[in-house]
Amino acid sequence: MADKKLVEAITSMEEDFAQWYTDVVKKAELIDYTTVKGCMVIRPAGYAIWELIQKDLDRRFKETGVSNVYLPMFIPESLLNKEKDHVEGFAPEVAWVTHGGLEPLQERLCVRPTSETLFCDYYKNVVQSYRDLPQVCNQWCSVVRWEKETRPFLRSREFLWQEGHTAHATAEEAEERTLQMLDVYSSFLEETLAIPAIKGRKTDKEKFAGAVATYTVEALMHDGKALQSGTSHNFGDGFARAFGVQFTDKDNTLKYVHQTSWGMTTRLIGAVIMVHGDDSGLKLPPAVAPVQVLIVPIQQKKEGVLDKAYEMRDRILRASENSVRVKVDDTDKSPGWKFSEQEMRGIPMRIEIGPKDMEAGKCVIVRRDTGEKIEVADTELEAKVQELLVTIQKDMLEAARVHRDSHTYSATDMDEFRKIFAEKAGFVKAMWCGEQECEDKIKEELSVTSRCMPFEQEQISDRCVCCGKPAKHMVYWGRAY
């Protein structure tokens, strides 16, 4: 049984979801607050999750031909100003460097909020001919947006992310890359983070500053709020025209490149917490669990118990060619305390082994996701552990899908729409006429935004949920982080 003291220290998620979230990020030692307002320390347990996310995403990127690069963190004001929509979107929330060393700068520099402008500047230098295309680059870095309200992982003044930026010879190729990366994101969310994603296109109101089209993967958190989990933008040749990124094509004429960008951030860690967690703390999908299996010796001072635990660890390592991340908790804490910590930290599986188990030639495996206890014969340990990790990963995705689907509603008129958002929390599928006025009205009245126009359209009705005019798109609506 988990130790009461530790568990009681966190707020129940039904009681106060926001406080529960804050408790988990602190108690699971993912985050520490700092004296730098709005910025966080990502602690070892949190950063190790990010490293697993990076490794997995980076592999997926490289399989599609992406190269990593590093561009400066500063953008001269004149460069930021070149694309009108873009600067309007970002200028109000950037941090400005005005002094270098003891002297004022001639031109102030903003700390990158995103790097479209710098990539344009770079591609302008290195792209001359169609032979230099496509350019398919990505960088892992931190960016800064001067937010007023901040929350660990979800919204902070500085956050870590990857930003991919590509340049292509044709509009078709750019659109193809935009959608390809959206697919990479949705596969990653489902396969690695066990989070089912809705793929779709943002409305013009919600699209990225400077984009022709923004595509998104939207996920539903446990509390029924939506989280935009990754976006992929097609810029057409708008940035290229503003920055003069041209190439000589095969037909010997000068053309503008077509560009895309796409990004995922450390807010994914927030998504993992809010999709999978429970009142005992974090629940990590095995694919991003820095420790996947914790062996907890019972009565570890009794002769042979610790040795047995180490032997089990070594067998699991050997059988999996070191691919299973397994540890023995041999500290002098009580087993109950160790159980609580393992649950709080979201380690997917614990193995309990004590003198009685040893005598019976077995051990007990406890799944973090379901709480299920499984007696396993010692001889089957290695196979069972590997099998269960696969099962847990699959079952967590399935559980998240069931939760999302059971919190997805539909509405055909505003009364129904209002009623759902008053009584329930989740996605609402409803038709939309395509006019921003209706989005504005819904947002103002209900703090609900259009999350996306999903690729999988359904005909909920033929009228806009808001104005009753003929409908153009089915939209997922929700309250969002």
Add this chain to the structure above:
Amino acid sequence: MADKKLVEAITSMEEDFAQWYTDVVKKAELIDYTTVKGCMVIRPAGYAIWELIQKDLDRRFKETGVSNVYLPMFIPESLLNKEKDHVEGFAPEVAWVTHGGLEPLQERLCVRPTSETLFCDYYKNVVQSYRDLPQVCNQWCSVVRWEKETRPFLRSREFLWQEGHTAHATAEEAEERTLQMLDVYSSFLEETLAIPAIKGRKTDKEKFAGAVATYTVEALMHDGKALQSGTSHNFGDGFARAFGVQFTDKDNTLKYVHQTSWGMTTRLIGAVIMVHGDDSGLKLPPAVAPVQVLIVPIQQKKEGVLDKAYEMRDRILRASENSVRVKVDDTDKSPGWKFSEQEMRGIPMRIEIGPKDMEAGKCVIVRRDTGEKIEVADTELEAKVQELLVTIQKDMLEAARVHRDSHTYSATDMDEFRKIFAEKAGFVKAMWCGEQECEDKIKEELSVTSRCMPFEQEQISDRCVCCGKPAKHMVYWGRAY
């Protein structure tokens, strides 16, 4: 034979080493200049080297128990000011953020030039008892120092690095960690970058701002100038006292922690270029070569040639379990052009395969490091490639060691000392009395600095090379980047 046009485009290293260096970083497509003064783009070919460096170093760190974290990039001015020596060292060269969004900040923030102050702030929060020690953290990030003169990789206003920061219960443990990380650095330099390193301690004049002791690994470049390649600092409890980082020890008394920090940067890529390169361009040690083997088909339009090249690639991949990074250059460039590119980019080995070779059941391997051409029977290809990669790695270290040793001199008085620095370039071993006055004098007259007091001391004479007073230490002196 390499294509003349491409080769002639770079300056000879004997003629103008600085220009040769700049030519190589541009022509090998490692770097691009930007409109952000003093900042660079690290291009795919350059960043891929950095990724291999990161992966290797990170593995070595983790083997010693290091965890990665991420701390904010901003430091409030009041936090930077807490440790007197530290702020004096860094304040003149930091970039200041004074505005967030549209409003002026109440307190200005500097962009981190290094993160000792932030780690102190963090450790102060998370360390309470001896049970919380040691803290052994590292972060991979970028830092900013507002340099006036910049050079690609060697000195830029923003650069990438890792900075490790640890806190310990005792002075002994801190010193042990400081030296342990210096050993990690020197093993990494020798085993991975094929650069022989001199390990030693910095003089007080040259040590890090706020450190009790700074240890360094010093390397000698092809032009005889020194490059400080990594440093490891022991801070004693100085920072802990300034920031109030205390813990309750086993004996129930409150004590200050003892801290260390250690870092390596993207200047290592500069070191690789300047230690190994030649007039044909870059020479990468196999361990950090993004492409290790390039297969160049000769008369590739002849039937079967390209297929043979792919087959060879696949066999090399299979035999090495995908560990050898091998590519076929199947572009429509001429073989000569491909050779030149492979040489410029420093790919350690190329394999030439044409119809005649196929008929004879062989191929030709050309080593980038020595230029040696080796006929290899087709049946022995896989084994030979793997064997040669090991040999090249070893021989490159040996060649660098021979160069360094043949450019290391010793002097017993100032006449001799001056003469060497007037006529030659390299390290000079000479005795020193321990007084900063002599270091100042030597620096002012000859632009020569003490690189380190090596762990392997020799008794060159018993008098200081500068003032003739009794000697305390043997010092490596040099002109440095």
